[in-house]
Amino acid sequence: MFFITLILDFLTYTSISAENSFVCPSNFITAESGPIGVIPYGRVGLSVIPALYDCAYNFYVYPGWALHFSISTHYDQLLGDNITFTDSLGVVHILITPNQHIDQWSSAPSAILHINTISNTSQMFAIYEFVNIAKKYQHVLIPTGEYFSLGNMKNRYYTFHSKDKDRVALNIAVKNTQDYDALLDFIFVYDCGDVTNCRMVARLSNFLKRQKYSTSNNITIVNFYDVKSPSYLIGNDFSKIVVFSKYKAILTSRNQRTTGELFDASDQGTAYTWICSDCQHFYWTVLKFHKSKTNISKTYIELRPLSPTYNTSTLLNYTMSSALDSYFPQLIPARMFTMINHYSGIAVTLDTSLTQSMAEKWLKPYDGRRGTIFSPSLWDPFTAPAFSFQFEDRDQKFMFGVNVKDVRISATGESLTIKTGPTASNNFSYKEFVSESTDYWTRREAKGNFMQISYDGWDRNSMAVVSFDMKQINFKKSELTISMIIVICFYLKFSNFIYS
Ligand SMILES: *[C@@H]1O[C@H](CO)[C@@H](O)[C@H](O)[C@H]1NC(C)=O
Ligand SMILES: *[C@@H]1O[C@H](CO)[C@@H](O)[C@H](O)[C@H]1NC(C)=O
Numbered sequence: 001m002f003f004i005t006l007i008l009d010f011l012t013y014t015s016i017s018a019e020n021s022f023v024c025p026s027n028f029i030t031a032e033s034g035p036i037g038v039i040p041y042g043r044v045g046l047s048v049i050p051a052l053y054d055c056a057y058n059f060y061v062y063p064g065w066a067l068h069f070s071i072s073t074h075y076d077q078l079l080g081d082n083i084t085f086t087d088s089l090g091v092v093h094i095l096i097t098p099n100q101h102i103d104q105w106s107s108a109p110s111a112i113l114h115i116n117t118i119s120n121t122s123q124m125f126a127i128y129e130f131v132n133i134a135k136k137y138q139h140v141l142i143p144t145g146e147y148f149s150l151g152n153m154k155n156r157y158y159t160f161h162s163k164d165k166d167r168v169a170l171n172i173a174v175k176n177t178q179d180y181d182a183l184l185d186f187i188f189v190y191d192c193g194d195v196t197n198c199r200m201v202a203r204l205s206n207f208l209k210r211q212k213y214s215t216s217n218n219i220t221i222v223n224f225y226d227v228k229s230p231s232y233l234i235g236n237d238f239s240k241i242v243v244f245s246k247y248k249a250i251l252t253s254r255n256q257r258t259t260g261e262l263f264d265a266s267d268q269g270t271a272y273t274w275i276c277s278d279c280q281h282f283y284w285t286v287l288k289f290h291k292s293k294t295n296i297s298k299t300y301i302e303l304r305p306l307s308p309t310y311n312t313s314t315l316l317n318y319t320m321s322s323a324l325d326s327y328f329p330q331l332i333p334a335r336m337f338t339m340i341n342h343y344s345g346i347a348v349t350l351d352t353s354l355t356q357s358m359a360e361k362w363l364k365p366y367d368g369r370r371g372t373i374f375s376p377s378l379w380d381p382f383t384a385p386a387f388s389f390q391f392e393d394r395d396q397k398f399m400f401g402v403n404v405k406d407v408r409i410s411a412t413g414e415s416l417t418i419k420t421g422p423t424a425s426n427n428f429s430y431k432e433f434v435s436e437s438t439d440y441w442t443r444r445e446a447k448g449n450f451m452q453i454s455y456d457g458w459d460r461n462s463m464a465v466v467s468f469d470m471k472q473i474n475f476k477k478s479e480l481t482i483s484m485i486i487v488i489c490f491y492l493k494f495s496n497f498i499y500s
């Protein structure tokens with residue numbers, strides 16, 4: 001319908017006779033002679049191309065503009081007829097036999113429609129339109145370090161911009177279940193922040209295969225074809241990526257279990273940014289080293305908040321040990337984090353379930369278990385510090401050990417609370433207040449059926465990190481009854497006390 005309207009508009013100010021309709025223009029066709037046109041001139045619909053016709057329609061596209069072609073054909077290449085469209089990158093798109101309709105775009109500066117016939121039976125019709133990009137699309141800046149859904153580009157074009165004046169490295173993030181994304185062919189990459197000041201350098205598919213980074217602190221993508229790719233892109237500051245031997249991004253979404261086989265043989269490490277497109281947490285459930293691909297004495301796996309651009313420091317660090325399994329599951333309260341492997345071949349599983357059963361697995365004590373609890377604010381400064389977890393087993397008693405590794409209380413009334421005791425339903429405990437003078441860094445141990453660790457507060461500058469361990473205690477029945485009365489619990493409160 002859109003094109004029919006355009007054609008009618010066009011016909012109101014065009015009147016070239018049908019006989020001359022396949023004359024071959026000797027000059028470049030530009031937006032100056034009208035933003036919209038048709039081939040053959042003056043026609044509406046498929047038209048027979050004369051025999052032995054050989055004409056290149058040369059288009060000149062002004063900077064900041066693009067050319068849209070819609071071509072319909074009914075012809076036979078076996079008769080020696082040939083219709084091709086060459087875009088600004090010099091890529092030739094051949095229309096193949098027998099009935100075809102293609103929609104193609106070219107960026108500035110030029111494009112060629114080449115029609116070449118032997119027979120007198122081929123038919124074609126094309127309509128073209130010059131589009132001013134800045135007029136048709138709204139321009140949006142995305143800071144480096146962040147990811148972006150390619151399914152969400154309608155009426156806008158996007159520039160990845162490095163605030164630190166670094167070059168921009170683009171990486172695709174695809175799900176591990178996703179096949180190669182053919183739609184990346186339809187997204188144009190301009191190597192600058194303003195489509196009028198530079199040329200389109202590649203289609204996104206090729207850009208990601210070959211060049212991967214910009215020459216300035218901006219890189220721009222435009223989706224003329226309006227395709228909805230399922231992939232995500234992440235832009236990073238180039239200098240933060242080159243320190244690794246390799247860099248990749250892995251996409252997941254809520255209620256997915258993602259497994260990865262990740263390999264690295266270097267000291268710099270290979271970095272993998274994990275992205276959950278619509279959730280705020282990952283349960284890391286499996287970490288297995290493949291012994292044959294791992295240098296046991298040198299390997300370690302680091303986890304850092306967000307993407308490399310943010311230059312965050314390591315919050316979790318694992319080496320190969322016999323007790324490795326006892327660190328899992330481990331909750332990572334983040335929408336995005338970066339895992340860096342050194343000298344290892346590993347299998348990992350990350351689960352983004354929102355289910356009750358996954359939460360129960362995370363909160364289930366077992367003998368020998370270790371882990372760390374973090375404020376989400378530590379993984380992403382735009383989230384709150386609050387958390388509350390109760391690890392509990394009504395049937396078994398544990399010696400719970402906790403180490404407050406770091407805490408920063410930035411607002412009055414906020415507190416970190418750690419309680420252990422008999423099952424919660426017994427509802428008795430005593431609280432221990434820890435003040436400024438107390439050495440809260442010391443390790444504490446207490447026996448019980450449950451351990452509750454929570455941070456109460458909303459200031460985004462606040463945070464707490466607590467590591468824990470658990471040992472099962474094998475009491476006889478009688479001892480268990482007695483020990484129920486000895487409630488061991490403590491409560492840490494830091495008020496009006498600000499650390500930096
Ligand atoms: C059609 O034209 C293209 C480009 O000019 C050329 O590569 C191709 O071989 C031609 N095909 C035929 C069947 O002539
Ligand atoms: C098309 O070509 C064929 C053979 O080359 C010829 O017989 C026929 O008359 C032509 N038709 C037209 C409409 O020119």
Ligand SMILES: *[C@@H]1O[C@H](CO)[C@@H](O)[C@H](O)[C@H]1NC(C)=O
Binds near residue numbers: 192193217218
């Ligand atoms: C990159 O884009 C920003 C925002 O549009 C602009 O201010 C800046 O001048 C651009 N940098 C270069 C080198 O073009």
Ligand SMILES: *[C@@H]1O[C@H](CO)[C@@H](O)[C@H](O)[C@H]1NC(C)=O
Binds near residue numbers: 294295296298
């Ligand atoms: C592991 O690292 C050590 C120390 O650098 C080195 O001597 C050894 O050859 C490495 N082993 C393998 C299998 O790469």
Ligand SMILES: *[C@@H]1O[C@H](CO)[C@@H](O)[C@H](O)[C@H]1NC(C)=O
Binds near residue numbers: 313
């Ligand atoms: C990145 O972090 C490291 C260590 O925390 C620091 O030495 C370095 O200066 C930081 N780089 C930038 C560009 O902020």
Ligand SMILES: *[C@@H]1O[C@H](CO)[C@@H](O)[C@H](O)[C@H]1NC(C)=O
Binds near residue numbers: 299300302314317319
């Ligand atoms: C992680 O552990 C390894 C091995 O113990 C160590 O070499 C590395 O420095 C640690 N990384 C951090 C950031 O602490």
Ligand SMILES: *[C@@H]1O[C@H](CO)[C@@H](O)[C@H](O)[C@H]1NC(C)=O
Binds near residue numbers: 425427
């Ligand atoms: C538990 O204790 C609190 C406060 O001490 C009280 O309000 C609550 O009713 C008690 N719950 C049960 C089940 O006894």
